[in-house]
Amino acid sequence: MLADLQTLVDDMVRDDAARIDADQRDRAIALALVQYGRDRPRRFVSDVTMPEDGLIELPEGARAILTVEYPVGLRPPRFLSPHQWSRYDAPEGPRELVSGVATGATMRVTFGGAHALTEDQDTVPPEDREALTSYAAAILFDQVAAMTSGDGNPTIPADAVNHGAKPENFAKRAERWRQRYHDLLGIDVKRTKAASVVVQTPLASTTGGSRLTHGRGRFRR
Structure with a gap:
């Protein structure tokens, strides 16, 4: 049920600095449930x-x-x-x-x-609970990374805490939890990404003809 998943997300995030409140956690779970519903309807x-x-x-x-x-x-x-x-x-x-x-x-x-996840109803299979909460943890670590992006390194050398590394560390944690979600559901992200090709198309000149550097045989000696 919802309370069990809330506890699991708290265990994954371990927010000793109290950056994340209960409402933020619950919104992250709701967003994760939407994504899970797309991948496993x-x-x-x-x-x-x-x-x-x-x-x-x-x-x-x-x-x-x-x-x-x-x-x-x-x-x-x-x-x-x-x-x-x-x-x-x-x-x-x-x-x-x-x-x-x-x-x-x-x-x-x-x-x-869509799946239902409340105090009274839970349609997420037990084997997918870790995947769902992993995605919620990824969302929360993304938020913490954004939250700490303004932190700078202290000017006093005695302070050994590297504040500037915080956003990157939290972003890496988010990436790891998101990858955990994909691994648990067997989703190959590379195969689901659409391929793209960049093509340069020669444009006509302002008079409607080909440009000076395009085409063959315009100027012969």
């Missing part, structure tokens, strides 16, 4: 009858369709391609538009949505 499974218009209403707490089993009951089960459903914004709220299923037929839909 809560799953809702429901048997749905295909309406005539093909628009599926999302159950409370659900945000999108993860899988659609159709027809139901085959072994091994058969699933629709993800290209056969898409989000549809209706006046009464978001829906999912599904194709390839006969009107009136039953399909087994797995929805993905």
Whole structure:
């Protein structure tokens, strides 16, 4: 439950200087829960009858369709391609538009949505609790790094504390806890980053022609 995760985050951060209060910790846990919900959505499974218009209403707490089993009951089960459903914004709220299923037929839909974490409800599996709290600890250490970024080294040499190193140290701790989160969930950050390419495109001159240094054969001897 929430109280257990709060205690675990406190153990991870060990804020003896009291830089982080309970409200900051709880906000960090809430943000970590959002990120965790993106990486490991809560799953809702429901048997749905295909309406005539093909628009599926999302159950409370659900945000999108993860899988659609159709027809139901085959072994091994058969699933629709993800290209056969898409989000549809209706006046009464978001829906999912599904194709390839006969009107009136039953399909087994797995929805993905946000996790709940309160004093009375906890949908985070026990094996992922450390990952969730690791991300919350990373958020808090990022905040402490920003908080101490204005600290400078003392002018009195007798003070042996290196204040200038604090932001970097806290930032490294944040990085380690974030990496711990990814490791525990088996997320390869490098593979999830989109590749990018920088291309230089020759621009036309102000008269619409090619520039002096581009093109071949403009000036021959």
